[in-house]
Amino acid sequence: MDDDPYPLVADGIRISDTGMAGQRELNAVYVIQGDEPCLVESGPGADGPAVLAGLERLGVGGEDLAHIVVTHIHVDHAGGTGALLERFPRARVWVHERGAPHLVDPTRLIASTARTYGLERMRAFYGDTLPCPAERVTTVSDGDRIPLGDRALDVIHTPGHASHHVALQDTWTGAMFTGEAIGSHLPWADCYRPALPPPEVDVEAALASIDRMRERGPTTLLTSHYGPVPDPGEGFERGVRRIRAWSQTVRTRLQTSPEASIDEMETELTTQARAEYEQDSGQPFDLSRYDAIGSIRMNAEGLARYWRKREQLEDTT
Secondary structure (H helix, E strand, O other): OOOOOOOEEEOOEEEEEOOHHHOOOOOEEEEEOOOOOEEEOOOOHHHHHHHHHHHHHOOOOOOOOOEEEOOOOOHHHHOOHHHHHHHOOOOEEEEEOOOHHHHHOOHHHHHHHHHHHOHHHHHHHHOOOOOOOHHHEEEEOOOOEEEOOOOEEEEEEOOOOOOOOEEEEEOOOOOEEEEOEOEEEEOOOOEEEOOOOOOOOOHHHHHHHHHHHHHOOOOOEEEOOOEEEOOHHHHHHHHHHHHHHHHHHHHHHHHHOOOOOHHHHHHHHHHHHHHHHHHHHOOOOOHHHHHHOOOHHHHHHHHHHHHHHHHHHHHOO
């Protein structure tokens, strides 16, 4: 990224770093400038001041923001939406139909996040998640188009990371907001890592979603964790390779040791992540920064759940 704190990543699209967990280049929101300014992702509630500062710096005042579009409802992507709606009374929220109820009433979302991360870590990283007024939430599904005045966003349903996940392609530039559909892109280490958490991870769906995104021929990928991937073909391929590798590691462990513990799978994935990171970056493994996006343990839990569920289904058919 250049010295501009909110650089252009495509024509009329700027990136803003939310500073999640006190780190740079972990979590991004994007501002689409134009007739109807749009924020893609809200960031977590804890990062609201950083998001507001970015909007102000880019000239988006309290009466200007027209849209907030989220790729999915996880709190690092959508947790700040309710608070932003209080600051921007004209803004409308767009979210996949399966995720909308959890923006209106985030009780279950907050409880699920606390189970996954632990209550203390959730509060420290993500802050408060406020409800969104139902009348300001519009649902979308695959194939819909979100109008933004002089441009629009095409909606592609991309389950895998979560059942309600969507990617969004800008009709003006062809740039595609990928959320976590290809996993996480770590620009400081030139490294990719999967994002396969419980409870909804689906490896086959994740790979099929990447195929669907690839077919649309995006000009660049705009990841939420973190930043632009200027070569979409490389980004898709590296994302697929890591999803397959981590998934196979957990599957093989469960095949050889059906009662393997999450601790054992976490240890094995950590060894694998270290080797991948050091091969990609040529740097010593920075586990604390790497794990701040979403812990290796969380991926072990998600993949173990997925493969055990698959085995149960196969046993009954």
